[in-house]
Amino acid sequence: MSTLDDATNVEINILEILENNGKATPDEISEVVGVPTEKVREIIGELERNGVIRKYKASIDWSKLDGYVYAIIEVKVALEREKGYDHIAERISRFPEVVSVRLISGDHDLSLTVRGKSMKDVAFFVADKIATLPQVVGTSTHFVLKTYKEDGVYMGEEPKDSRLKITF
Amino acid sequence: MSEFASKKAKRVSDVPQSGIRRFFDLANSREDVISLGVGEPDFPTPWHVREACIYSLERGHTYYTSNYGLYELRELLSQSYRKRYKLDYSPEDEILITTGVSEAFDIAMRAIVDVGDEVLIPEPCYVSYAPCVRFAEGNPVYIPLSQVDFKLRYEDISSKTTEKTKALVLSYPNNPTGAIMRRGELEEIADAVVEHDLLVISDEVYSELTYTTKHTCFSELNGMKERTIILNGFSKSHSMTGLRIGYALAPYDVIEAMMTVHQYSMLCAPITAQMGAIEALKNGWESVESMKREYDRRRRLTLSRLRNMGLPCFEAEGAFYAFPSVKETGMSSKEFEERLFKDKGVVVVAGETFGPSGEGHIRCSYANSMEKLREAFDRMEEFLSRV
Numbered sequence: 001m002s003t004l005d006d007a008t009n010v011e012i013n014i015l016e017i018l019e020n021n022g023k024a025t026p027d028e029i030s031e032v033v034g035v036p037t038e039k040v041r042e043i044i045g046e047l048e049r050n051g052v053i054r055k056y057k058a059s060i061d062w063s064k065l066d067g068y069v070y071a072i073i074e075v076k077v078a079l080e081r082e083k084g085y086d087h088i089a090e091r092i093s094r095f096p097e098v099v100s101v102r103l104i105s106g107d108h109d110l111s112l113t114v115r116g117k118s119m120k121d122v123a124f125f126v127a128d129k130i131a132t133l134p135q136v137v138g139t140s141t142h143f144v145l146k147t148y149k150e151d152g153v154y155m156g157e158e159p160k161d162s163r164l165k166i167t168f
Numbered sequence: 169m170s171e172f173a174s175k176k177a178k179r180v181s182d183v184p185q186s187g188i189r190r191f192f193d194l195a196n197s198r199e200d201v202i203s204l205g206v207g208e209p210d211f212p213t214p215w216h217v218r219e220a221c222i223y224s225l226e227r228g229h230t231y232y233t234s235n236y237g238l239y240e241l242r243e244l245l246s247q248s249y250r251k252r253y254k255l256d257y258s259p260e261d262e263i264l265i266t267t268g269v270s271e272a273f274d275i276a277m278r279a280i281v282d283v284g285d286e287v288l289i290p291e292p293c294y295v296s297y298a299p300c301v302r303f304a305e306g307n308p309v310y311i312p313l314s315q316v317d318f319k320l321r322y323e324d325i326s327s328k329t330t331e332k333t334k335a336l337v338l339s340y341p342n343n344p345t346g347a348i349m350r351r352g353e354l355e356e357i358a359d360a361v362v363e364h365d366l367l368v369i370s371d372e373v374y375s376e377l378t379y380t381t382k383h384t385c386f387s388e389l390n391g392m393k394e395r396t397i398i399l400n401g402f403s404k405s406h407s408m409t410g411l412r413i414g415y416a417l418a419p420y421d422v423i424e425a426m427m428t429v430h431q432y433s434m435l436c437a438p439i440t441a442q443m444g445a446i447e448a449l450k451n452g453w454e455s456v457e458s459m460k461r462e463y464d465r466r467r468r469l470t471l472s473r474l475r476n477m478g479l480p481c482f483e484a485e486g487a488f489y490a491f492p493s494v495k496e497t498g499m500s501s502k503e504f505e506e507r508l509f510k511d512k513g514v515v516v517v518a519g520e521t522f523g524p525s526g527e528g529h530i531r532c533s534y535a536n537s538m539e540k541l542r543e544a545f546d547r548m549e550e551f552l553s554r555v
Contacts, residue, residue, distance in 0.1 A: 013461065013465070016461065017465070031468060031469050031472050031473075032465035032466070032468050032469045032538070033465065033468065034468045159212075161210065163203075163206050163208055163210070164192075164196065164206070165192070165195040165196050165201060165203040165205060165206065165515055166191070166192050166195055166196075166203065166205040166206065166515060166517060167205075167206055167207040167208055168207050168294060168295045168296075168343070168344075168517075168521070168522075
């Protein structure tokens with residue numbers, strides 16, 4: 001059974017809260033974790049400096065605005081001597097159009113998520129910038145038609161609370 | 169007046185209609201309501217459990233099970249109690265699967281209570297205990313608990329015991345107070361139990377929800393296993409309230425007596441829920457822990473907000489309730505409940521609903537989202553600033 005009084009557990013507790021709500025303030029966190037606000041600030045600062053907390057961001061359903069088109073690009077790579085995957089992965093990661101880069105097992109080597117204003121945008125980006133890299137042997141582009149769940153957040157309607165208002 | 173009124177059984181007419189019904193209808197009729205009156209988890213049943221229920225339906229598992237319940241479920245429970253409490257309950261004849269703890273309590277009463285037997289019930293407590301004793305034609309005897317910490321003490325038992333006293337109901341972690349009892353405190357109770365030769369019905373349905381220490385199962389205490397009926401279930405730990413699945417652990421002759429009632433009334437617990445419970449025991453502990461961590465955050469928020477708005481509140485260490493005192497407002501708990509609802513649309517439950525010693529307190533359930541809780545406490549604060 002877990003008790004939440006040792007330092008690591010307080011840290012994990014704070015991270016769980018922030019992972020779910022990046023806007024939670026130190027005051028709010030202090031109230032639910034049972035550690036003074038100053039201490040919460042200190043712990044969060046430490047977690048930021050250590051790179052455990054990378055960034056605070058919102059989970060946005062862009063499809064509501066017709067804002068962006070997403071595609072998953074599978075990339076096959078010819079490995080360079082002594083450099084492995086890291087070099088090409090880093091190079092690809094530098095493009096702002098590329099939202100995520102992962103090394104994966106299976107038929108392909110890298111799996112990218114690319115974001116653009118239109119399908120044409122994405123297609124040309126892949127053709128011009130990714131497929132032409134010397135280490136890239138082949139690409140395969142899959143456009144995202146609809147996102148149901150992203151980063152642990154379900155994008156559909158959550159069912160409403162249908163519990164009775166009073167039960168014993 | 170219908171023909172029936174004069175023919176109604178005494179055991180039913182003796183039990184007063186709950187006064188909360190009117191309030192209940194009122195609360196359900198308003199849309200802007202935030203309810204801290206709910207005695208069930210707000211988390212949905214973990215998906216893997218629901219999925220196991222769906223799969224069992226697909227495979228056509230819709231038949232009766234053994235009266236005792238599915239053997240696999242009893243075996244998993246037996247293993248779980250051995251692992252967690254070092255207790256040995258035989259899956260063969262010391263475990264009975266029931267339709268929620270409610271049924272388990274009812275048949276326990278019918279199995280052990282004879283006409284006129286007294287059953288000790290510390291209060292404030294869950295609302296079903298006394299009526300079930302009455303349905304079994306016994307006499308419930310309330311033990312008023314200290315309003316300081318709502319724990320039961322040795323003297324409380326001794327002062328209420330007569331030669332007709334047969335059993336004691338224990339209910340920790342407690343609904344409505346959120347109080348728990350630690351091992352040392354329970355040992356005192358065990359002494360009184362031996363001294364007065366009592367049976368114990370220990371409703372431990374909130375056992376997974378203790379935040380400051382590990383739960384002690386009453387049967388763990390020296391000499392208690394042979395005189396205790398442990399009642400527990402999946403409703404609170406795994407958010408499975410509507411699936412109605414609970415169980416009783418007791419010496420084989422007690423289980424056999426309960427079985428006699430169970431097989432001729434309920435027959436067996438619903439199989440779909442039993443299948444869900446099997447999955448919950450096999451793979452559900454992670455979800456239990458994660459829900460518990462969230463409850464604990466809400467608990468701290470709840471206690472801190474209530475105290476800051478001037479409602480003294482003892483340290484609730486279990487279940488998902490806080491039980492603050494509203495005495496300083498000059499209102500009775502019923503009055504507080506009604507006015508808070510009318511003025512601010514916040515539902516709490518008056519302490520007196522759970523027994524006379526609950527008067528002067530309100531039950532606030534924190535089985536609700538942080539956002540809703542904060543909104544409810546803001547509204548309560550406004551309410552208090554104007555009374």
